[in-house]
Amino acid sequence: MTKKGNYSLNQAAKNAGVKNFDKFHNAGYKGLYNGETADDIAKRKGLRYREDILDNMGSDELIANLFRISQTEQRLKKDNVDTEKKACDTHNKIGKIVRKAIKEAGRNYARRFAYS
Helix, strand or coil: CHHHHHHHHHHHHHHCCCCCHHHHHHHHHHHHCCCCCHHHHHHHHCCCCCCCHHHHCCHHHHHHHHHHHHHHHHHHHHCCCCCHHHHHHHHHHHHHHHHHHHHHHHHHHHHHHCCC
16 A cells, blocks of 8 residues: 555656655654654564664554655646746645644544543
8 A cells, every 4th residue: 555655646646747755755744743854664673674664663653654645646637737846845835734634633632532
């Protein structure tokens, strides 16, 4: 699922003018992971060189990343993004939006059920 999603995202990014895919993907990770790059995440998780971050996530984290991937792809297409900078900025912004939504969902859940 993530490989297919990343393939589609990469196609949309390529059409938007992205040439540096590491920079593009790190922009999304930085948004979702509060400034962490793919290397930072891999180190924090204790992954070996070339071990895929997305293959080493729990279900909630994986779902957040799939949502980031799909929403970024849609936004790149919908907004007709046409430069690498705009694509990176879009990916970062979507990552931040997903991060904020996760925090808000957790806060609402805790408020609602903490004293049940």
